Amino acid sequence: MLTAQSRARALEEMSDGAGLDLLVIGGGVTGAGIAVDAVTRGLRTGIVEMQDWAAGTSSRSSRLVHGGLRYLYQLDLHLVSEALAERGLLMETIAPHLVHAQPFLWPLRIPLIERGYSALGVGLYDLIARFRGGHVPIQRHYDKAGALGLFPDIRPSRLTGAIRFYDARVDDARLVIDLVRTAVSYGAFAASRTRVVGLVRHHGVVTGAVLHDLEADREITVRARHVVNATGVWTEQTQALAAPTPKGLKVLASKGVHIVVPKERIRGRTGLFLRTEKSVLFIIPWPDYWVIGTTDTAWSEQREHPVATAADIDYILDHANAVLRSRLTRDDILASYAGLRPLLQPLAVAGDSAKVSREHTVARVAPGMSAIAGGKLTTYRTMAEDAVDFALGAERAKAQPSITRRIQLVGAVGYEATRAQAGPVAGRMGWDRHRTEHLLYRYGSELPVIAEMVRTDPDLGRPLAAAPTYLRAEVAFAVTHEGALHLEDVLRQRVRLAYEQPDGGCAALDEVGAIVAPLLGWDDAILEREKEAYRRQVEAQRAAAEAPDDATASALMESVRTA
Template identity: 50%
Template sequence: MASRKPRGSVERSNAAQTGRLGTDERERDWQRLENETFDLVVIGGGVVGVGTALDAATRGLRVALIEARDLASGTSSRSSKLFHGGLRYLEQLEFGLVREALRERELMLTRLAPHLVKPVSFLYPLSHRIWERPYTAAGLLLYDTMGGARSVPGQKHLTRAGALRMVPALKRNALIGGIRYYDAQADDARHTMMVGRTAAHYGAVVRTSTQVVGFLREADRVSGVRVRDVEDGRETEVKANAVINCTGVWTDDLQKLSGSRGRFRVRASKGVHIVVPRDRIVAESGLILRTEKSVLFVIPWRNHWIVGTTDTDWNLDLAHPAATKRDIDYILEHVNTVLATPLTHEDIEGVYAGLRPLLAGESEETSKLSREHAVARVAPGLVAIAGGKYTTYRVMAADAVDAASADLPGRLQPSITDKVPLLGADGYHALVNQADQLAARYGLHPYRVRHLLDRYGSLVHEVLAVADEDAELLRPLPAAPDYLQVEIVYAASHEGALHLEDTLTRRTRISIEYPHRGVDCAEQVAKLMAGVLGWDDKRVAREVEVYTARVEAERASQTVPDDEAADEARSAAPEARPDLLDSVS
């Protein structure tokens, strides 16, 4: 029988050293939820939720983060994967939002997450003579100088011939010239997970598959939450001085569950992206194209391109937004207006749909709703935050913790997350310079080591150490050779992956990077996870069956024309977490 050590013991401190989210830590965290009183309980494991947990923990607060599904299982794994100011927000005169976002981009590139966030170039094709070049150049000059942006090159003007040399895939008559500018990108799901692990490193409870099923009250104030472990059905009460609702598109649902009247409403806007092979678009740079509603990006993504996005209202299943044939046709139609060799449905390797949590406003067009965020103390002991954009998650998190200060005892320290690198950042640059030596030590190709460094940073030693007892784990997955088998084991042992879909869709991006969408390697990945999570053959078979059904349902939804039919097709697949309660988020 395990000894019951007091909280704050050496055992707990050691577990938190690298923010490990393993099975032992999961059980220990449940005991903490049962027995401790927290300063803050954060609901929601998207980027704003984990960012809020990190902000609070690094201010010295006792924090617990609760997520019903998986880290980044909603919007935060389904974005355009960009850290950017948002060029179109300049046209909407939202200068403060752009400046704030560009400052965050700079921090990520230089101090907080250089292993995860990388510069990426875009070509803006010009199609109008006389006015368009100076108009666009003026906007990009602001973009290049606002927010202290110094870590990416400034704009470069190109003739039509120069632009075509940079992007030979373009039709010659699609442009009269171009301007190249830079932004930054990251694997959104991996970044969110690493923010969560960093919060755990600083002492926060970070617990997934844990659903809030009710709120605790003392007189007129919220004093905590009742939670349910959706893996085994256990329930407990978690006491806290304040609760922060960081559930994005589920904000209104949680508000109703709490019995408090909300101060704002959230509308869900569906954004769909497609993924195509790199050789289908011959280019040295990404593209940004104007559409009648917004903009369309063609974004470099390893050996692929991500093309999107759409922007339409969504009022159906919030957990599983479905892409339709109409969404995909819209993307293909618009990108093909400028491509010499059109993309077809047969070129598509992956498709994903996400929901933006937009603050509801007077405009009926989701593309015109503000990306500003709102934060409010909706009741004593309860704060809600919504809106915003991925890039500004850290600012949103700080505002949310500040808003909870009225319910916290003592003086609240100021936010310091602009000075707190994410796990894996420290030492990353030196390891990049040592990639050849690392490769020789582990018998890997230097390219492979650089790829690992850009996923794990200085945690790469911890990842590769998992293979010390089994060198076979350093071999690639045969059906998804961009990933090593050791990465699958590490996802389950350190990164909190509890189900096959967690690994195939978020710890890796196999679900969108291969035409088989993960089905061809599902059994092997499940068996690798089984060794860590203690699955028997029956459980392995079920995980594979559920994941395969998910892929089939997503493919079916992408062949029908409207949202209702797509939602019906996608809903045919079972939940990976079957014990989730439908009545609450």
């Protein structure tokens, strides 16, 4: 389990005299994947994150596990092949409870010619997927009437037909949290809200790190045989701790924005894949809403809290409305969010972020320290394998190879059996089909744990009054099993009301706070501070969405952080 207590023990264990084989800096999907890879090879592993797990890029993505159809049209066959293989592993072995096949419709506008070359591209996509693993239905072609039957909200003038193809979707933050929990279950030490403020060096070799425990406001020193920098858009700042002029990677931060709209505002039974003048736009269905995005623009402001601006939101609305009959407006938006992609920059020059490669690279920063950057959420496992191989060196990596192709995450072990037994469990608990699927797709084989919590305390079986999609037990589980330390952690990365309700979940604050406070030992004063801090964040984000540019929006978020 991941708890406040396990975090405190992890910091004590990491700072004892034994030291670590590997210290991972960064608790996004790449760092969490590295921790799983390292600990399952038998390495004494620690991982630290300065915010909550997945609080950066890894909770602000398009929530897709995909090969990257657009990269196929850029002839990046290696990246597509690698990503499709990883998609298959995630769907079938590693996290089948979290990663699910998702159909998309690709509207076609030019008769014959466009259908011909698009069919070849999607056909190659399907063929690669079949050879690399992960079976999903192959492409299917529709005429105009058939396409409109699948997705009535497409403007008839915007298509002559369509191709349906499959990728997969995932709750990105839950994937990261389950990775961290899996690493901990194998013996890794994990501490969120822990910032690396310095590196320990001996005769020029990095031999550990100085950590600032942000919860207890104290510093501790951790010894490690190797340190891996997996901090994404913070890569260069972390590298700078190694030496005044460190070697390493250069990373460009590219902002990707998404909006969330109610399910009833768009009529369609698949997702939509739309080509734009700059990139692509996805309209992705979830059980209760649609996620629409993304953008791709350079970001040079503070990196802890990137936000959508008025221009970003207008861009997405304009491109969606060019295809949809729904005519979405700002009043339809439940939430918007922005994430920063860490794109490798081959040269230290400014440029169009959309042209920077998505391939990942591992590099030596200094003796005893390496850095990894680039890549995408789908390929986190291969990135992790490469990072640990690099840290071990060729000879040791061959003797202690990665086994993560066969490692199932928490919630995946025994998932098929739990799924088969879900009906009787749901019957005893009084859960309808929607509730049962919601819980299965979030907790997998840990569904009986939720059921037992409710049996022990029936009050936890009640839905949240302001967010009935979620049970009160899910809020408790966020603290007792998933390491939430603050209300923000619960509402952003676990019970994701921050991205699903117009008020960011503020209407549920009192109820959520009442569940969380006794579990974390808060008194009334601490609880009120937590609620007020969260309300200020939500208000700043709402104001930022009306801002004309990145600098103004960023300043609004900074004002909350420094208040």
